[in-house]
Amino acid sequence: MRIYPAIDLKDGKCVRLLQGDYNKVTVFGDPIGVALKWANDGASFLHLVDLDGAKEGKSVNQEVIKIILKNINIPIQLGGGIRSLEDIDRLLSLGVTRVILGSIAVKNIEVVKEAIKKWGSEKIVVGVDAKDGYVAIHGWLDKTDIKALDFCIELEKIGVKYIVYTDIARDGMLAGYNVNSTKEIVEATSLKVIASGGASSISDLREIEKINCEGVIIGKALYLQKIDLKEAIKEFEVKNVE
Numbered sequence: 001m002r003i004y005p006a007i008d009l010k011d012g013k014c015v016r017l018l019q020g021d022y023n024k025v026t027v028f029g030d031p032i033g034v035a036l037k038w039a040n041d042g043a044s045f046l047h048l049v050d051l052d053g054a055k056e057g058k059s060v061n062q063e064v065i066k067i068i069l070k071n072i073n074i075p076i077q078l079g080g081g082i083r084s085l086e087d088i089d090r091l092l093s094l095g096v097t098r099v100i101l102g103s104i105a106v107k108n109i110e111v112v113k114e115a116i117k118k119w120g121s122e123k124i125v126v127g128v129d130a131k132d133g134y135v136a137i138h139g140w141l142d143k144t145d146i147k148a149l150d151f152c153i154e155l156e157k158i159g160v161k162y163i164v165y166t167d168i169a170r171d172g173m174l175a176g177y178n179v180n181s182t183k184e185i186v187e188a189t190s191l192k193v194i195a196s197g198g199a200s201s202i203s204d205l206r207e208i209e210k211i212n213c214e215g216v217i218i219g220k221a222l223y224l225q226k227i228d229l230k231e232a233i234k235e236f237e238v239k240n241v242e
Helices: 031-040 051-056 062-071 085-094 103-107 109-119 148-157 179-188 202-209 229-236
Strands: 002-010 013-018 021-027 046-050 076-079 098-101 124-131 134-137 142-147 162-167 192-196 215-218
Touching (some): 002 051, 002 062, 002 229, 013 031, 031 062, 046 051, 046 062, 062 076, 062 085, 076 124, 085 098, 098 109, 103 109, 103 134, 124 148, 134 148, 142 148, 148 162, 148 179, 179 192, 179 202, 202 215, 202 229, 215 229
Parallel strands (some): 002 046, 002 215, 098 124, 192 215
Antiparallel strands (some): 013 021, 124 134, 134 142
């Protein structure tokens, strides 16, 4: 199970939001320094989110992202504000390994189909953000009437391989992952599910590992030193992880 340390970008800084609320922000400093720390601690992949981009619908923190890409030599997956094939092309050209499509995947699934056809399923991840079992979009500000599980089944049909599944109610709350709803998706599809939202301890990681997730995203628990990244990598991440 791969461990993905999360770096959320807002106004050029590394931050964490509480339940996706842009008014409940904690700043954790310089994202470039944070990226270097996670890389030095042994991370094999970084998870970056342009929070301003998710809200504005366009890339906002691109200069910071460029510096991170220049300074670390591990793969990065990036989400937030990616709305078109041109956006995807630009980010992959910068050196991003995987792009995460969120709102656009819900509003226009054809973009996902085209992206997979053009770049392959290893490069395109879909972020499935759920609130009460339904998909939420626009930086989690709007809940749709689409059931998260139904959406995941549809994604598999069009060739999606990776999803990031986030339970918004748990994100930033240190309440543990929503194991049951994540398990539903793992069992109903062959998607490689990366679980996100709520990790507070090594025991939370042990619980989610039992349901065969491809990986887990850890944010606030790392910044508050409730989980030690080196320890988590040592326990959960195997050398032959794909």
